[in-house]
Amino acid sequence: MADRPLTMMAVHAHPDDEATGTGGVLARYAAEGIRTVLVTCTDGGCGDGPGGVKPGDPGHDPAAVAALRRRELEASCEILKVSHLELLEYADSGMMGWAANDAPGSFWRTPVAEGAARLAELLRQYRPDVVVTYDENGFYGHPDHIQANRITMAALELTGMTPKVYWTTAPRSAMQRFGEVMRELGADWEEPNPDSEQDPAKAAETPEMPEIGLPDEEITTWVDTTEFGGQKFDALAAHASQGENIFFLKMGKERFTELMGVETFVRVHDTTGAALPENDLFAGLR
Template identity: 50%
Template sequence: MADRLTIMAVHAHPDDEVISTGGVFARYAAEGIRTVLVTCTNGEQGDAPGGIKPGQPGHDANAVREQRLSELRESTALLGIEHVELLGYRDSGMDGWDGNQDPEAFRNVPVGDAAARLADLMRYYRPQVVVTYDENGNYGHPDHIQANRIALAAAAASDIPDKLYYTAIPRESTLEVFAALRAQGAVDFEPPEDFGTPMDQITAVVDVAAHAQLKVKALEAHGSQGDSVPFLRMPSDLRQTIFGTETFIRHFNRVTAAPAQETDLFAGLR
């Protein structure tokens, strides 16, 4: 597996692959780079058909799992993701949910155990570039935080990746977009002022505008999940603005030729 440039993204749930990395997956797949998605959980704490939440009557975790994995297969095919690896852990749910207490939930799995499995995948695929969430899981989700922990541990144990990035939500532009959406009545959600990452902390801005419509289609594939609805209801110009670039913070780098500010996660590697 050492013959090609390879990107591996470590995500927590089915659908997480789309918003922050769907564009780079589609772009790099089109460029002939090997694309690998590792999805840590099966998404059992997602919405059941009709928007039924965990704990509500009619929520069947097993049925939700099958639905979400089916949606994942459709989404990854649209994005051109070449290899999908499922770690198969149980979705923990949001912080404070009853699912947090399940001993089989991803958040409760020993980091070393899950990291060892991920390290084996790194040794097999040999990704020069790995992408995951920051230490807070971008917004505090326990499964995102756990994904960060095992990705860092696996990268250290395998000594394979040359670069590791955290996904980042650009604060300034995101607040502007939500202000515009509220003015149009499209959303009633107002992010806090400290939402996202200031642009001066972002080290990579990747142009994926040519693949923005694929991101929309991949998000539509995860139609059972209500979280995707606000993005799909956005006016097309705002959606293109949001989906046209993806931003990252470079957590570590062993590539001497890589610039401090990047427009390509493989800068210095090709």
């Protein structure tokens, strides 16, 4: 529509998620004059506190952590030139199995219908042409990421709106190299071995989390964001309080951009008929 700019909405779980998975596309599309809207669902209160104090440890104050992370999120958005930041401000649910999952006000225990209704208001307000969130497993099984997927898909159904919808992912072809770099940087990273044998009885007792990422041929959309690698790196660096957990920052900008210069997605809804694979989230819209 002539009276409304092309708009992308990214729905993320925590402060810093916007930079990790979509920092490149947020920066690229902002530079192309597209309106970018970031919805952050939780307050990030289960993140590290000052000095690296961990959730549940003495001195960890979730409210203070949330306030700090909000300032970091605002700084990240400024770096990425995000047009509009919307905060749902649910309590961070922590990792799967944490007591925080069931805490009053946590995003994970919030009824999907409630979260979807709030997000639907933002969808109606901004009327995005493109919506990006996580897949049904939240990419790596985090409860808040899973919930972000659930409320996004429910909100779209509630509004009846039909933007192009994408889920973030990673190509399996890149995971081995990524794992090598992570181990080099001191991360506890184990590469899955599809050839290894496992006792079926043991496997049934300890079901594995779905493998991260997708085979290359299942990825529909490959967006080159190399030109914006520096912005993406700086946006991640803005989340300094979580630096211990952001191994990417140890690479330095050049290596980071080389490894993270293409952002990949699965297109799960489209009415444009744009051919696949595509290299632009807005293919068929302009």
